[in-house]
Amino acid sequence: MILYISHSFFDYEAGNLCRLFFPYEKLKTVTDLNEAKDDNFIVKAFYNEETTTVSVIKDNTASEKIYKNDNNKDKEYNVTSAIYKSFCEFCSYYPSWGMLTGIHPVKLFIEHIDKFGKVEAERIFKEEYFVSEEKLSICRKIASVQKPSTDKLEDNDFSLYISIPFCPTRCSYCSFVSQSIEKHKKLIEPYVEALLMEIEETAGITKETGLRLVTAYMGGGTPTTLNAEQLKRVINKVKECFDMSFCREFTVEAGRPDTIDESKLLALKECGITRISINPQTLQDKVLENIGRKHTAQEVVDAFILARSLCFDNINMDLIAGLEGDTLETFIDTLDKVVKLNPENVTVHSLALKRSAFLFHDEDVKSYHQNKSLAEKMIDYSFIKLQESEYLPYYLYRQSRMIGNQENTGWAKINTECEYNIYTMDETHTVIACGAGGVSKIKDPYSNRLERIFNLKYPNEYLQRFNEMLERKKEVKVLYEQFRQWLH
Ligand code: SF4
Known part of the structure; x- marks a missing residue:
């Protein structure tokens, strides 16, 4: 796909719009019309004072539309909205998020x-x-549900993320750095040891910076690939090194039921974990098999019942709309069964096909993935069912190449919202990450500025270049000194 815009400085936004309508086309932006001659898919936009003309030529279909510019808007808006409208007409497809392509x-x-x-x-x-x-x-609803959580934040509040980048096997749609324990079991213990050191160092940095921990989250990967003793060591290290007196919640993603057993759940309970996630994704055995999970739907239900019997009173369950082989009927069946279990939180994701996922390279799956109306119907049903069942939407984010251009939405029974999700998804405040693949997002509490500090991605390099990574983390203190200086 070739994209030519007479004002080429709008390429980035226009490129995002192209991906919204044609997620699998390889996009090339050109500044010379001669380069756009021979391709079978060409989009050209010409801007002048009065109008923007967009022409789309794809295989044997061509269209050219002229849109009157809005004089109250800038060139970027006039060009990108003209491209958006022309794609809608060309594809007879009107995305429900309109021309918004951002994550938040x-x-x-x-x-x-x-x-x-x-x-x-x-x-x-x-x-x-x-x-x-x-x-x-x-x-509208999410903005009002989030308000009490965001209103109570202080300038020096932050959240902590602990990454456990291991999983029993790799799911077909996974794009995370997670490593399957089939291949990397030996790395787990050295990883835990290094993580304990990083937690201690990080606590020292946040103390010196005058920050206050308000929520903590252990995710991955699947944290419960660690054994009960390793889980306890990591959580107790957090509790020992950070001042927990302001920490309102501590979530652990128990994730996949094939990693959950009574000893691990008891360890989490003993350590005072307030919220866990047990993630079925689907309750259809065939679909679980399709995505490379080695457990059954019944094992998910059993893990949930076990957690309830051990008095976990805030449990989240994740589902995904658009998994290979799932139909509207089977999606409805899954969601109805989940709602019957009555978890406090349900998170409904729309499948996003990232380049690094195995599935991205499967042409059959790609064509299934382009079934936009199926995904929309699944998401529509989740809205109706969850609202009827007294869940409120409390956070939402989008990714590129999501099936049907939908979104991921977190739903919660009243007063059970996970504040970490609110703060991190909408980048409300600083989140400091420990562990491989973690990204610390340092938010200036007095402006919109956000700086990122990247940890090393894979467990191997995390272990090998550990000291170098710790050095980078000291930047947290420097950044806060700057933020505070600018204020005065
Ligand atoms: S459980 Fe999550 S992180 Fe682990 S392989 Fe599956 S999608 Fe990836």
Whole structure:
């Protein structure tokens, strides 16, 4: 796919729009029209003072449309909205998030409310970004559910993320750095030892910086690939090194049921873990097999019942819409069964096919993945069912190449929201990460500035270049010194 824009500095946004409609096309942006001659898929946009003309030529179909510019808007908006409208007409497809391509639509919505007021923010979403009434309504609800959690934040609050990048096997759609323990079992113990050191160093840095821990989250991968004793060592290290007196919640992703047993759940309970996640993704055995899981739906249910019997009173369950082989009927069956179990939180993801996932290279799956209306129906059903069952949406984020251009939404029974998810997904405050693949996001509490500090990605390199990585982490203190200086 070749993209030519007469004002080429809008390439980035226009490129995102191309991916929204044609997620698997390889995109090349050109500044010379001669380079766009021979391709079988060419998009050209010409801007002048009055109008923007967009022409799309794909295989044997061609269309050319002229759109009148809005004089109150800048060139970027006029060009990108013209491309968006022309793609909608060309594909007869009107994405429910309109031309929004960013990861955090709710964050954008709240920023617009703060800047322009609620009525104008809603008008902009509907009329300028073409967001559907249904998606706007979910933004509205989430903004109001999040408010009590964001209102209580202090400038020096932060959240902690601990990464355990190991899983029993690799799921077919996985794009994380997670390593299967079939191949990397030997790395686990040295990894835990290094992680304990990083937690201690990080606690020292946050203390010197004057930060206050308010939520903690252990994710991955699947943290419960660690044994009970290793889990206890990691959690107790956090509790020993950080001041936990302001920490309101500590989540551990128990993730896959084939890693959960009574001894691990008891260890989590004993360490005071307040919330766990048991993630079926689907309760259809055939679909579980398709995605490379080595457990049954019944094992998920058994793990949930076991956790309840051990008094876990805040359990999340993750589901994915758009898994290979799942139909609307089987998705409905899964969600209904999950709701019957009555977990406090349900998170409904839309499958995102990333380049690093095995599935990305499977042409049959790609064509299934382009079944936008199926994904939309699944997500629509989850909205109806979960609202009927007294769940409120409390956070939402999007990724590129999501089936049907949908979203991931966290739902919670009243007052059981995971605040870590709110703070991290909408980048409300600083999140400091420990462990391989972790990314610390240092947020200036007085502005929108956000700086990232990357840990090493894979367990092997994490172990080999550990000291170098710790050095980088000291940047946290330097950044906060800058933020505070700028304020004065
Ligand atoms: S459980 Fe999650 S992190 Fe682990 S392989 Fe599957 S998708 Fe990846």
